Amino acid sequence: MFIERFKIVQAVEPKTTNDAIQSAYIDLKNSVNAVIIVDLTQAVAHATEISLHQAKDALGIDEKIMIKDNPIWVKEDVAVEEVERTHGVGYVVQETAKNKQIIFQIDPSKLDINNGYTCIAVRIGATAQPTNLASVDVILDSKYRS
Numbered sequence: 001m002f003i004e005r006f007k008i009v010q011a012v013e014p015k016t017t018n019d020a021i022q023s024a025y026i027d028l029k030n031s032v033n034a035v036i037i038v039d040l041t042q043a044v045a046h047a048t049e050i051s052l053h054q055a056k057d058a059l060g061i062d063e064k065i066m067i068k069d070n071p072i073w074v075k076e077d078v079a080v081e082e083v084e085r086t087h088g089v090g091y092v093v094q095e096t097a098k099n100k101q102i103i104f105q106i107d108p109s110k111l112d113i114n115n116g117y118t119c120i121a122v123r124i125g126a127t128a129q130p131t132n133l134a135s136v137d138v139i140l141d142s143k144y145r146s
Helices: none
Strands: 006-016 031-041 049-055 070-075 084-088 090-092 099-106 119-124 133-142
Touching: 006 119, 031 119, 049 099, 084 090, 119 133
Parallel strands: none
Antiparallel strands: 006 133, 031 099, 031 133, 049 090, 049 119, 070 084, 070 099
């Protein structure tokens, strides 16, 4: 079953992007894969920036931006089934008033693991719009099954 194989973490509860958002740091050291799902409600058009950051622990010790690209799937309008695929360490959505979804597939080996980086977080730039909203969920595929 899905729920027995994967761990689902809410890294950011739905909140306004009036101010910048930083997700919780999620530890990937026991994962073979992580999928980060960012949902945006852009009630007011804004080219919102989303970036991936890595740290040595869940407290964000020695935080730095990711430098190795990962696959990204983008729906600039979730009402349309069209999905764009790209690679990178972040994404800037189009300046349109739409509901959007950005999905990052993270290979934990692309973190700076040789220097002790095992945790990942998402930052979402401020839109200065209290009616624009965001949430972030992370699905972890664990190395070890229960």
